[in-house]
Every structure is written in C-alpha cells, then in structure tokens.
Amino acid sequence: MIRFEHVTKRYPDGTTAVDDLSFEVAQGELVTLVGPSGCGKTTTMKMVNRLVEPTEGRIFLDGDDIATVDPVQLRRRIGYVIQQVGLFPHKTVLENTATVPHLLGWQRGKGRERAAELLDLVGLDPSVYGDRYPDQLSGGQRQRVGVARALAADPPVLLMDEPFGAVDPVVREHLQSEFLRLQATVRKTVLFVTHDIEEAVRLGDRIAVYGQGRIEQFDAPAAVLGAPATPYVADFVGADRGLKRLSVTPIEVGDLEQPPVLHLDDPLRRAAAKLAEEGARWAVVLDGDDNLHGWISTERAAAGAEDGSVREHARRMEAWLPVGASLKQAFATMLQHDAGWIAVIDEEETGRFLGVLTPARLHEALRRSIDADAQAIPRTEVELETVSPNAV
Numbered sequence: 001m002i003r004f005e006h007v008t009k010r011y012p013d014g015t016t017a018v019d020d021l022s023f024e025v026a027q028g029e030l031v032t033l034v035g036p037s038g039c040g041k042t043t044t045m046k047m048v049n050r051l052v053e054p055t056e057g058r059i060f061l062d063g064d065d066i067a068t069v070d071p072v073q074l075r076r077r078i079g080y081v082i083q084q085v086g087l088f089p090h091k092t093v094l095e096n097t098a099t100v101p102h103l104l105g106w107q108r109g110k111g112r113e114r115a116a117e118l119l120d121l122v123g124l125d126p127s128v129y130g131d132r133y134p135d136q137l138s139g140g141q142r143q144r145v146g147v148a149r150a151l152a153a154d155p156p157v158l159l160m161d162e163p164f165g166a167v168d169p170v171v172r173e174h175l176q177s178e179f180l181r182l183q184a185t186v187r188k189t190v191l192f193v194t195h196d197i198e199e200a201v202r203l204g205d206r207i208a209v210y211g212q213g214r215i216e217q218f219d220a221p222a223a224v225l226g227a228p229a230t231p232y233v234a235d236f237v238g239a240d241r242g243l244k245r246l247s248v249t250p251i252e253v254g255d256l257e258q259p260p261v262l263h264l265d266d267p268l269r270r271a272a273a274k275l276a277e278e279g280a281r282w283a284v285v286l287d288g289d290d291n292l293h294g295w296i297s298t299e300r301a302a303a304g305a306e307d308g309s310v311r312e313h314a315r316r317m318e319a320w321l322p323v324g325a326s327l328k329q330a331f332a333t334m335l336q337h338d339a340g341w342i343a344v345i346d347e348e349e350t351g352r353f354l355g356v357l358t359p360a361r362l363h364e365a366l367r368r369s370i371d372a373d374a375q376a377i378p379r380t381e382v383e384l385e386t387v388s389p390n391a392v
Ligand SMILES: Nc1ncnc2c1ncn2[C@@H]1O[C@H](COP(=O)(O)OP(=O)(O)OP(=O)(O)O)[C@@H](O)[C@H]1O
Pocket: 011, 012, 013, 015, 016, 017, 035, 036, 037, 038, 039, 040, 041, 042, 043, 044, 195
C-alpha cells in the first residue's frame, strides 16, 4: 500500500534527515515509526503526503508514484493527525470533524451525518459534544476529534504524528486502547510516529526502529523486543525488555491450567467430596451455560449445610480476562484484585470458561515467548509443561 524505494531527504542546509530508506507497509497494516528526537520520523511521514519532497528515491501509494499525483488529490486519500491537533477554534466540534467532507464538496447534511457517526466511533457523543467549541474540551477529547476528523472522508491511509503525545499517561493509554479498537473496525493503512517504545509496541503490527535517518530494524513487536537486530536497538528498547514483552505476548489457551470445575447447582456434599478426592484447595464455579460464575474453597464447601448447593457458597470472581489479552493485563489484573490466579474466558463465545492463569504459568508463557523467538520456531510447536492446580 505504501512503499519507500531508496528514499533520501537532504534539507537545503545540508542536514540528511532520511538516508536511503526502503520499506513497505501492507494494506490495513499499522506500522509505528519509533526513535529518538531528530532521527527523521516526521520527515518520513511528511514525504508521504508531499508536505516534504524527497531528494532521491520514490514513494508509491497503492501502486502510484506519488511524485506524479497532484498533492491536493493525494491528500484526499490520506488522513493526517498531529499532536497539536489543529482544530479551528471558532468552529464547533461537529463542523471541525466535517471539514474534509466539506472541502470535498459533500452536501452539508451528509457531511454532518458522517461527522456525527465518526464522533460516536471515537467515543464522543455527538449530541453532547457536537456543538461545543474546541476550548470546551479536555486534551484527550480534542485528540479524539483530531482522529475523527482525519477519518471523516474515509481515506484508506492515515498518517499519525505523535497524536497522543500531549496528554497525560493515563489518558494516553485510554486513547491507545480506543484507537486499537477503532482500527480493528476501520482497518486503515497507518503510519504512526512516536518516540515512546511502549506505544510503538502496543499499537504496531510492525515497528520501524529508527537510528539516525535509517531504519535499524523493521519487525513485529515481539521480535524487536525479543531479538533486537543491533546493539543500538537493544539499547533503545531498554533493559526492561521482559516487562515490555509482557504487553505484546497474548494469553493462549495452552498457557492455562485446568483446576477442578463445579457448577452452581451441584450438591454441596458431592462437591466437597470431589475436591477432597482431588486434593484441591479450591474449584472454579460455572453456571448452567458453562460461563464463569466464581470460585469456592474446599474449606467452605466442606463447612456448608448437608443439603445445600454450591450456589449458596460460591464467591464471584472479578479477576478474569478474555483469551488473547496480554500477559501485562493479566499481571495487572492479578495485582488489582490481589488474586493468586485469574480466570480466562472465551469472549467470542459469550464468556465460556477456558481455564486459569497463575503467576507461574504467566512466567512460563513469557519465557516460552522469548525462547520461541530466539529459536525462530512457531510458538504453537513449543511443548508445554503441565503444572497441577494444587501447586498454586
Ligand atoms: N525544514 C528543515 N530544514 C532543515 N533541517 C530540518 C528541517 N526539518 C527537519 N530537519 C532536520 O532533519 C532531522 C530529522 O527531523 P525530523 O523532524 O524528521 O525528526 P523526528 O524524528 O521526527 O524528530 P522529533 O521526534 O523531534 O519530532 C533533524 O535533524 C531536523 O533538525
């Protein structure tokens, strides 16, 4: 979709901002450009929409050499989001969002309708925020308007230059999650500039790690973290690679332990006997549809009334995640609920219980992910050790 072929940019003062750059971004792919200040990220991006012209080399968009495309026509195919957002202060949120459809000569009603749809999509209720002016919004809300505006004319390509750079870390994480959800729906081809490796890792399908004017490594996040191509990249991604890798390694079904399982309507006496027989300290409790309800301790099951059912003694389980969530989320959930394990469910299939993740299993999953990359073998072929639930 976007292809750089031996692109160099030298500014008139002699600065070589980008030196012989070649890479390709596939349709629907989100590539993050990450590197220290002044390494040429913004220059790379601005060459795509011809705000900067290359000195040498060629750039293709969907097969067209962009040097041959009228810049105004070109920019209609490209949404652009920048840190300063650049909203018009005297226009309402809705008018700001409808800017590009308006420029494209869409009928006013159609443009506003589209703008309202987009505001909804980025989490701003148009009936609440549509008539406000930019200075009546928080920084995070302004960034969302910036994203909505860039998407309004439905361009296939988005260029995003530190779009979440100006907001505090909490809002930033929130915007990142929302953007990932949005991208899963709209599947744009995205170039995303950031100087934050965490953000690059979290958002990118692939990451381009920049040295001075050059890409040092262009790879999937797990590979950049697990197998940095050069000492420079290793240095840039930092010593706490293991921690960062947590955020790119998903929980897989193979990571889970299978503790004893009971159902809400099971007679308590039978449940207690089963737990004692298996030597387990607790069991997961499911409802009639095999969805997660909570858990019950062996002690509590044994102490209950003779004729009771599991329902009266089970506790709700708040610490759970869908399969595919990151190990980092799993770790955070354990800490948040002070839990020795978390339940993992299959969200796709309406919350069916799949198993539990323990700290030991989390650590194993992390190790396996590192080893698998190091040996360049598919993760599915890595043998799992079995750990009994009683070990928790
Ligand atoms: N108009 C210009 N004239 C001369 N030099 C420029 C110009 N624009 C950028 N540069 C230089 O080109 C190099 C790359 O700049 P660029 O803005 O692409 O870097 P960046 O990686 O985006 O940095 P940052 O993260 O600080 O925005 C820098 O040395 C910068 O000073």
